[in-house]
Every structure is written in C-alpha cells, then in structure tokens.
Amino acid sequence: MNVLIYIESENGAPKKSALEAVAYGAEIAKGQVVALASSDTATADLGNYGADKVLQFAVSGKLEASQVAELVAQAAEAQNAEVVIFAKSILNDLAAPMVGIKLGASVASNVIEKPDFSKGFVVKRSVFSGKAFTEVALNNAKKVLTIKKNAVAMTEKGKTAAVESFSPAITASPVQIKETTQKTGDILLTDADIVVSGGRGLKGPEHWGMIEELAKTLHAATGCSKPVSDMDWRPHHEHVGQTGIKVSPNLYVAVGISGAIQHLAGVSSSKTIVVINKDADAPFFKAADYGIVGDAFDIIPKLTEALKKAM
Numbered sequence: 001m002n003v004l005i006y007i008e009s010e011n012g013a014p015k016k017s018a019l020e021a022v023a024y025g026a027e028i029a030k031g032q033v034v035a036l037a038s039s040d041t042a043t044a045d046l047g048n049y050g051a052d053k054v055l056q057f058a059v060s061g062k063l064e065a066s067q068v069a070e071l072v073a074q075a076a077e078a079q080n081a082e083v084v085i086f087a088k089s090i091l092n093d094l095a096a097p098m099v100g101i102k103l104g105a106s107v108a109s110n111v112i113e114k115p116d117f118s119k120g121f122v123v124k125r126s127v128f129s130g131k132a133f134t135e136v137a138l139n140n141a142k143k144v145l146t147i148k149k150n151a152v153a154m155t156e157k158g159k160t161a162a163v164e165s166f167s168p169a170i171t172a173s174p175v176q177i178k179e180t181t182q183k184t185g186d187i188l189l190t191d192a193d194i195v196v197s198g199g200r201g202l203k204g205p206e207h208w209g210m211i212e213e214l215a216k217t218l219h220a221a222t223g224c225s226k227p228v229s230d231m232d233w234r235p236h237h238e239h240v241g242q243t244g245i246k247v248s249p250n251l252y253v254a255v256g257i258s259g260a261i262q263h264l265a266g267v268s269s270s271k272t273i274v275v276i277n278k279d280a281d282a283p284f285f286k287a288a289d290y291g292i293v294g295d296a297f298d299i300i301p302k303l304t305e306a307l308k309k310a311m
C-alpha cells in the first residue's frame with residue numbers, strides 16, 4: 001500500500017503539520033511513502049520523518065484548492081497511492097474532498113489516530129470541536145485523510161529521501177481569493193504551537209501591548225474572545241471559539257477570558273491550557289491544566305519578564 005502525502009510549506013520549509021502527516025504516512029504504509037512537495041521546499045526533514053521519495057513539482061505562484069486537487073490526484077495515480085494524506089489546514093480541507101471525488105476514494109477529515117486494520121480501515125476522527133470522537137470505516141479501495149494538527153507523534157527516522165521531479169497538467173483556473181492581510185513575522189493562529197489569547201478582562205485595546213509582548217517572548221500567535229473582536233479591540237481573524245478559529249496548539253494561555261462554552265469549543269483540543277483570571281470561580285479554570293488566580297495587569301508583565309530571563 002503506497003501512501004502519498006501533500007506537503008504545505010512555509011518560507012521554503014515543510015510546515016510542522018506536514019511533517020506530522022509524513023510521520024503518520026510512514027507509520028501506516030505497507031509500500032512506498034511519497035511526499036509531494038513544491039520544488040522550492042527543503043527535502044531533508046521529509047526523509048528524516050519517513051518519506052522514501054519526494055516528488056517535486058515546479059510552482060508558479062500560489063496554488064488554490066482545485067489546482068492542488070488536480071496535482072495531488074495526478075500524483076496519486078502516477079505513484080499507485082492507495083492512501084492520500086493531507087495535514088488539516090484551510091486549503092487542504094477544501095482540496096481533500098475534491099481529491100476524493102477525482103479518485104473515487106473514501107474521505108475522512110480530522111483524523112487523530114492510526115487506522116485500525118483489524119477491522120479493515122477504520123479511523124478515529126475528532127468531531128464537534130473536539131468534544132467527541134467517531135470511528136469511520138473507509139471501504140473504498142482508495143482513501144483520502146486529513147490529519148489533525150498535534151495528533152501524531154513525530155519520530156525521526158534518519159532517512160534520506162530520493163528526489164524525483166513531477167510535471168502535472170493543471171487545467172483548473174484559479175478562483176479569485178481574497179486574502180486577509182497578515183503582517184510579516186506574525187505567526188498564523190491556526191499553525192501556532194503556542195497561542196496567547198486575551199478577553200474582555202483586559203478592559204480595552206490599549207492594554208494589548210502586554211499580551212503581544214508575552215506572545216512575542218513565547219514565539220506565540222495572539223488570539224482573543226468573541227466580544228473582544230466584536231468591539232474591534234482586535235481583528236476578527238483572531239477570534240477563537242465556536243464561531244471563530246479553532247486552535248489546537250501545544251500551549252494555550254487565556255488571559256481575562258471567562259471560559260464560556262462557546263470559547264472552550266475552539267480551544268478544547270489544546271495540549272496544555274493555562275488560565276489567568278482574577279475570579280477563582282471563572283469556568284475556564286475547570287478546563288485548565290494550570291491556573292493563576294490574580295490580576296492580569298500584575299501578572300502578565302512579571303511573567304513576561306521572568307520568561308525573558310529564563311529563555
């Protein structure tokens with residue numbers, strides 16, 4: 001069973017979530033593990049996390065979902081791949097079902113564990129914003145999976161992947177995409193390993209400097225609760241929760257956020273949650289791994305200074 005993994009890259013390197021997808025592919029493959037990456041993507045890590053081969057395609061500009069789908073479907077046919085793997089992302093969530101249609105494959109998104117082969121090909125998926133799990137049997141000969149971020153342990157294999165070039169025939173014309181502006185150097189909320197979020201407890205936009213300083217110190221992205229973005233204290237793309245962005249970082253730091261169920265829906269699959277709130281009865285503490293009861297205006301500057309010294 002050959003496995004093909006589509007690699008999303010950033011600044012010439014595979015995204016961490018793409019390497020997790022490679023590690024997942026290496027765990028389940030019973031044949032070749034092929035990574036499909038643009039020719040300007042560094043290949044060393046792809047081999048190191050389990051790819052036998054890197055299929056390189058030349059890029060001219062950014063591909064959108066229907067173009068990615070064409071590219072991946074053609075590569076899957078060329079490599080006789082039975083399983084196609086994507087890391088979950090906004091682009092890949094659109095492309096994966098299109099690949100499923102092109103290949104006549106069973107599709108499962110948000111996969112969090114290796115398939116149970118004893119039952120055929122049964123995968124566990126995270127559903128309802130991480131509040132529940134479901135098991136899905138994929139019965140078609142070909143399968144397309146998207147893997148949830150941080151769900152896979154990455155093991156270095158120390159391999160070097162062979163590199164081969166691939167020239168797909170892409171006929172899909174790009175759709176018009178309105179890109180939201182992202183300042184250079186910002187860490188994308190959905191990709192971040194660490195997120196520092198602020199809520200209404202911060203009283204106003206003029207106090208966000210301390211949140212940004214803490215985030216910068218931790219190399220984290222910044223997020224916020226819904227009322228904060230509704231009041232235009234922060235941009236809407238930072239709004240985390242049921243009606244906003246769902247994050248699953250290794251560390252989520254919530255400052256002055258009460259922990260309403262709609263906010264928790266967006267953060268519940270974070271590995272570790274730290275809550276800073278002056279109200280000891282704030283509901284967020286029930287979901288927290290670590291909590292600090294106190295005034296954010298005292299704690300955050302001290303915490304940032306201590307972290308700067310320690311790092």
Ligand SMILES: Cc1cc2nc3c(=O)[nH]c(=O)nc-3n(C[C@H](O)[C@H](O)[C@H](O)COP(=O)(O)OP(=O)(O)OC[C@H]3O[C@@H](n4cnc5c(N)ncnc54)[C@H](O)[C@@H]3O)c2cc1C
Nearest residue numbers: 199200201225226241242243256257258262263278279296
């Ligand atoms: C349909 C629907 C969808 C929704 N979707 C979302 C969503 O996606 N995301 C979301 O976030 N919300 C969402 N909400 C809103 C949600 O119900 C809450 O109202 C919201 O999350 C509360 O935001 P908050 O915690 O910032 O503010 P508050 O509830 O006002 O809480 C502020 C917190 O700050 C603490 N605090 C105050 N001062 C300090 C201080 N100096 N230091 C430390 N702590 C302090 C307080 O103790 C309090 O716990 C939704 C609501 C509805 C009805």
